[in-house]
Amino acid sequence: MMSIAARRSAIGTCLQFTKPTVNASVFSRLVKDFVPAASANGKVPHLISRVNHIIRPVRDPLLSSQFYFRSEFTGATGIRLAHTDIKVPDFSDYRRPEVQDPNKSSQDSSEARKVFSYLVTGATTVVTVYAAKTVVSQFVSSMSASADVLALSKIEVKLADIPEGRNMTFKWRGKPLFVRHRTEKEIATEEGVNLGELRDPQHDKDRVQNPKWVIVLGVCTHLGCVPIANAGDYGGYYCPCHGSHYDASGRIRKGPAPLNLEVPFYEFVDEDTVVVG
Amino acid sequence: MRYGLHNYRFEVKKFYAQSLAGAPETRLTALDNGLRVASEETGHATCTVGLWIGAGSRYESEKNNGAGFFLEHMAFKGTKKHPQTALEQEVESMGAHLSAYTSREHTAYYMKTLAKDLPKAVELLSEVVQHCSLNEADVEQQRAVVLRELEEVEGNLQEVCLDLLHATAFQGTPLSYSVLGPSSNARTLSRQDLVEYLGSHYKAPRMVLSAAGGVNHEELVGLAKTHFSGLSFEYEGDAIPVLSPCRFTGSEIRMRDDAMPLAHVAIAVEGARVGSPDIVPLMVANSIIGSYDIKSGGGKNMSSRLAAMAAEENFCESFQAFHSSYSDTGLMGMYFVTDMHHIEDMMHWSQNAWMNMCTTVTDSDVARGKKSLKASLVAQLNGTTPICDDIGRHVLNYGRRVPLAEWDARINAVTPKMVRDVCSKYIYDKCPAVAAVGPVEQLPDYNRTRASMYWLRF
Numbered sequence: 226m227m228s229i230a231a232r233r234s235a236i237g238t239c240l241q242f243t244k245p246t247v248n249a250s251v252f253s254r255l256v257k258d259f260v261p262a263a264s265a266n267g268k269v270p271h272l273i274s275r276v277n278h279i280i281r282p283v284r285d286p287l288l289s290s291q292f293y294f295r296s297e298f299t300g301a302t303g304i305r306l307a308h309t310d311i312k313v314p315d316f317s318d319y320r321r322p323e324v325q326d327p328n329k330s331s332q333d334s335s336e337a338r339k340v341f342s343y344l345v346t347g348a349t350t351v352v353t354v355y356a357a358k359t360v361v362s363q364f365v366s367s368m369s370a371s372a373d374v375l376a377l378s379k380i381e382v383k384l385a386d387i388p389e390g391r392n393m394t395f396k397w398r399g400k401p402l403f404v405r406h407r408t409e410k411e412i413a414t415e416e417g418v419n420l421g422e423l424r425d426p427q428h429d430k431d432r433v434q435n436p437k438w439v440i441v442l443g444v445c446t447h448l449g450c451v452p453i454a455n456a457g458d459y460g461g462y463y464c465p466c467h468g469s470h471y472d473a474s475g476r477i478r479k480g481p482a483p484l485n486l487e488v489p490f491y492e493f494v495d496e497d498t499v500v501v502g
Numbered sequence: 503m504r505y506g507l508h509n510y511r512f513e514v515k516k517f518y519a520q521s522l523a524g525a526p527e528t529r530l531t532a533l534d535n536g537l538r539v540a541s542e543e544t545g546h547a548t549c550t551v552g553l554w555i556g557a558g559s560r561y562e563s564e565k566n567n568g569a570g571f572f573l574e575h576m577a578f579k580g581t582k583k584h585p586q587t588a589l590e591q592e593v594e595s596m597g598a599h600l601s602a603y604t605s606r607e608h609t610a611y612y613m614k615t616l617a618k619d620l621p622k623a624v625e626l627l628s629e630v631v632q633h634c635s636l637n638e639a640d641v642e643q644q645r646a647v648v649l650r651e652l653e654e655v656e657g658n659l660q661e662v663c664l665d666l667l668h669a670t671a672f673q674g675t676p677l678s679y680s681v682l683g684p685s686s687n688a689r690t691l692s693r694q695d696l697v698e699y700l701g702s703h704y705k706a707p708r709m710v711l712s713a714a715g716g717v718n719h720e721e722l723v724g725l726a727k728t729h730f731s732g733l734s735f736e737y738e739g740d741a742i743p744v745l746s747p748c749r750f751t752g753s754e755i756r757m758r759d760d761a762m763p764l765a766h767v768a769i770a771v772e773g774a775r776v777g778s779p780d781i782v783p784l785m786v787a788n789s790i791i792g793s794y795d796i797k798s799g800g801g802k803n804m805s806s807r808l809a810a811m812a813a814e815e816n817f818c819e820s821f822q823a824f825h826s827s828y829s830d831t832g833l834m835g836m837y838f839v840t841d842m843h844h845i846e847d848m849m850h851w852s853q854n855a856w857m858n859m860c861t862t863v864t865d866s867d868v869a870r871g872k873k874s875l876k877a878s879l880v881a882q883l884n885g886t887t888p889i890c891d892d893i894g895r896h897v898l899n900y901g902r903r904v905p906l907a908e909w910d911a912r913i914n915a916v917t918p919k920m921v922r923d924v925c926s927k928y929i930y931d932k933c934p935a936v937a938a939v940g941p942v943e944q945l946p947d948y949n950r951t952r953a954s955m956y957w958l959r960f
Contacts, residue, residue, distance in 0.1 A: 306685040307652035308662045309568075313673040313755065327674035328746035330831070332772065339931065 379502040381494075384438065392454035394443060397501060401443030401451050402489070403462070403475075404499075411460060411473040412436045418472070425485045429474045432488050440491050440501060441475040447482035462486070522910055528893055528903035529719040535735045536707030539726045540893050540903060542714045549715025550886040551623050551722075552612020553631050554894030557703035559681045560606045560828070561743055568683015569699040570604045572648055572691050577602055577611060579640040581629040586640075589626070596622060600630075604681050606668075607828055608898060614887055617716030621725055624711070628729035631704065641693050648688045655682060662757070663766040663939045664837065670755040671770060671833060671935035675748035702743060706733040712894035715886035747830050752933020754948045758941070764819060765845050765940035769852065769951065770835025771932045776827040776899045782912045783924040784825055784834055787859045789878070790871035790921075791836070793822035805870055808855045817848045829899070833935075834928060842941035849946060853954040859925040861960055868918045879909055931956040 317325060323334035380397045382404055387393050392405040407415075412429075416436070420426040433439055443451050443462075450466035457463030458479060459472040469480030476485040491501040530540045562569055578600065580586035593600050598615035611630055613623045655661055665680040672678040683691075711726050737743075750772040774780040792806035794813065802814040812818050821838035836852045883889050883906075896903045932955060938945050 306649070307682065308656060308665060308757070309652065309680040309682050309684045310686070311666070311669065311755075311757075313669050313678065313753075315674065316751075324749060324751070327749045329749060330747045331749045331751065335932070 379500055382440075382499050382501065383497060384499060385497050390455075394454070397489075402501060403439070403441050403443045403454065403486075405439040405441075405454070405473070407437055407439060407473055414460070415472060415474040418474075418476075422478075424477050424483065427474075427476060427485055432474055432476070432485070434491070435493065438499070439473065439475060440499065441486040441488055444487070445469055445482055446477065446484040446486065447480070452486075522905075522907045525906055528905070530897065530902060531719070531723050533706070533723075533726060533730065535731065535733050536705075537726060537730050537733055538710045538897055539719075539723050540710060540712050540897050541717050541719045541722050542889055542893060542903075543717055543719065544715055544886065544889065546715040546886055547617055548614065548886055549617045549620055549623075549713055549717045550612055550614045550890035551620060551627065551711070551713040551715075551717065552610055552890060552894060553627055554710045554712055554891075554898055555609045555611075555631075555704060556607065556708035556898050557609050558605050558607045559679045559683070560676045560745065560748075561703055562676065562679060562683075562699075564679075566687065566691065566695050566699060567679045568648075568681075568687040569691055569695055570609055570703075571681050571683055572644065572688070573634075573696050573699060574602045574604050574609065575644045575648055576636055576640060576696065577630050577634055579644065580635045580637075582633040582635055583629055584626075585635070589630075592622070592626060598623060600626070606677060606679075606681060608895060610891070610894060612712075612887070612890060612894075620713070620717055620721065624722070624725040624729055631709075632730075632733065634700070636693055636696055638693055641696070645688060645691075648682075649685060652682055652685050652688060659762075659764075659766045659939055660837070660839075663768050663937050666755050666757065666939065667768045667770060667833070667835070667935060667937035670753045670937060671750055671772075672748050672831075673751050673753065676745075677748040677828065677831070701734075701738065702741075704733075705737065706730070706735040708898075709733065710894050710897045712890050712897065714889035714893060745829060748828075750831060750935070752935055752952070754936040754951075755938070756942050756945065757939045758943065759939070760842075760941045760943070762940040763841070764839050765842055765938060765942050765945070766837070766839050767845060767849065767936070767938045767942065767945060768835055768837040769849070769934050769936045770824075770833040771929050771934050771955075773825050773832030773834030773928060774827060775830045775832055778827075778832075780924045780927070781825075781827065782909075783916050783920050784928065786868065786871045786875055786913065786916050787863075787921050787925050788823040788825055788834070789875040790859065790863065790867050791823040791855050792874070793820070794818070795820040805874075807858075808851055811851055812848070815847070817844045817851065821848070821852070827899075835934070842944060845938075845942060845944040846946055849951065850954065853951070856925070856929050856955075857957050860922060860930045861926075861957065863918055863921050863925075865918050868916065868921055871921075872913050872916060876910060876913055879906065929955065 321334075321338060323338060324331050378398060380395055380402065382393075382395060384404070384406070387404060387406045389406050390408050390411075392403055395402040395404065415429040418429070420428060429436070432441075445452050445464040445466065447464065447467055447469050450464050452462035452464040452469070452471060454462055457470040459470050461473045461475065461478075462471040463469070464471075464480065464482065467481050469482035470478050471482075471486055472478050474485075475488070477483070489501055491499050493499050526542050526544055528540055528542045530538060532538050558570055559567060578586070578589065580589055584592060593613075596615050596619045598613050598619065600611075600613050602611045603609070611627060613627055615623045665682075669678045669680070682688075711722070711730065713722055774784055790806065792804070792809055794804065794806070794809035796813075796819050800809070800813065802810045804810045804813060808821070812821060818838045818840035821836060823836050825834045826832055836856075838848050838852065840848050883892060893903050933952060934955060936945075936948065936951060
């Protein structure tokens with residue numbers, strides 16, 4: 226009775242583990258003596274002699290063999306006799322400086338470490354998303370119009386080549402483009418025209434950026450023929466197909482055409498050059 | 503007394519409140535050398551008396567890890583006055599039970615006996631603790647026993663799993679040591695090591711003589727003065743061992759063995775220390791999560807959602823929520839045993855339960871948890887030995903016995919918001935420590951486990 230009393234484990238379940246919600250110290254170790262006969266008369270010579278060698282498990286009839294106890298007799302070293310022999314390696318090489326000291330609580334620096342990790346992750350995510358977006362849009366935009374096609378959409382006209390009073394025609398976007406260098410007299414005439422007379426009323430200054438230069442599409446607004454420059458009754462253009470007369474501003478004055486000649490988008494890059502389109 | 507439903511419930515509440523208020527007071531006295539004597543007179547015919555010592559594996563070093571455990575083995579091998587057979591005979595003639603346990607921060611030697619045998623019991627205990635004979639022949643003999651015990655404990659997979667949990671969670675610190683110590687130390691610890699351990703840690707200010715049952719406090723104090731006045735209270739070279747804080751590391755350890763039938767998995771975060779005000783809300787949270795065993799009845803009608811799910815879907819053999827508190831840190835976690843095909847599910851739903859605690863725990867859950875916690879606190883103290891143990895541990899941890907009425911008041915003060923806040927503080931988006939033993943291939947990678955410690959929806 227004494228040997229069992231010395232190593233009582235009956236209280237075991239009650240004190241040891243069953244009150245998981247409450248235990249202030251759950252892991253009380255209760256000692257179990259499972260070699261009662263041996264310890265009572267103190268004669269265990271075979272066990273003592275084994276201490277100096279590697280202990281072999283599953284030899285003693287008192288202990289049931291344990292299939293999960295992995296201890297092969299491989300030699301003097303390399304046998305793990307107990308889970309307490311497992312040493313968690315020292316990871317100091319990988320630790321951040323705030324948690325190198327094992328005698329300092331890691332709670333104090335936990336907020337800072339987390340914030341750092343999340344910030345780095347967040348910043349990397351932003352950069353990566355931006356990079357991904359760039360790559361994807363580069364691939365997608367490769368399917369849009371190429372540079373040579375886009376180049377066709379604009380034309381650069383050297384204005385010094387056009388003398389006063391003369392009209393020059395260029396091919397632009399598959400259509401004729403008229404660039405006319407107007408004289409002072411023509412400008413004055415066009416600006417003085419009464420808008421009430423016009424089929425498509427537009428003041429001259431609404432049709433030109435610089436009154437000296439008129440830039441219009443050379444496509445008759447009636448049925449699309451190309452008007453002839455410096456012809457017609459109004460000192461502008463005359464369409465030979467059906468007899469539409471345009472003035473020096475490209476506005477329709479007589480004939481079947483309903484609208485004025487179209488003014489494209491253009492801008493003066495400098496005194497001498499205009500880019501249309 | 504009428505037994506209509508309404509009146510009966512009222513009567514029960516009255517009994518509970520009365521019994522709390524009327525509980526016998528725990529009396530505490532300190533001797534000159536610092537030894538504290540505490541007792542509760544419950545009126546039983548038997549009593550439990552013992553010495554609770556503030557020493558354990560946490561006070562050991564890598565070289566002498568396991569000394570406390572070894573010493574416990576040596577304790578009943580005879581004292582200077584009573585060699586082993588004489589000691590055994592004394593105890594047996596009283597019809598008493600003499601036991602001991604060692605944990606990470608406490609060691610206890612206690613005796614259960616008839617109330618009238620208190621003086622003899624105290625005398626024997628004083629001898630066992632102060633005058634243990636520790637002769638060489640016994641040391642060698644017990645060495646073999648300790649080694650066999652180490653082999654034996656490999657079969658207790660719960661112990662193995664939780665030891666590994668401590669080893670990884672507190673790696674590099676004394677709290678990582680198992681109480682048993684490594685086998686190499688079991689083979690090399692000498693009598694000198696044990697004497698040194700005794701000499702540095704068995705000091706009067708760190709010891710409590712605790713008793714519960716049909717004991718008289720004055721008598722106990724007198725006995726203590728007689729037998730324990732000689733207890734040393736000075737340290738050699740004035741080197742008082744001071745416990746330094748232990749760093750918690752979120753980490754994982756797996757001992758995979760596909761030949762085992764069941765997997766044992768434990769996951770824990772750093773919990774609250776013993777005197778922390780957060781202990782009670784955390785205990786309530788653990789009560790809500792509860793525990794489960796496939797052998798128990800209840801099945802899918804259990805109150806804990808996790809338990810009901812585990813029963814219905816057959817997720818596990820058992821699980822329990824635990825909280826181990828130490829003097830300056832703690833481990834709060836869940837431990838479950840399941841077969842190899844349900845580990846992932848069980849881990850997912852366990853962490854889900856934790857997230858629920860942190861975010862959406864309901865009023866009814868908290869009310870249920872509070873009641874069940876109060877019930878288990880009361881039910882635990884069902885005998886002189888649990889009461890004596892309670893007294894001993896409380897005096898070591900808190901310096902006084904915390905009465906049930908105080909626990910009751912603190913539990914009543916817990917609100918759902920408090921549970922959510924406290925749980926978030928300890929659990930939400932924290933790095934856990936995971937330990938797993940058995941056929942654990944299905945256990946998710948640590949990064950997945952870490953990612954489940956927060957919810958994107960919040």
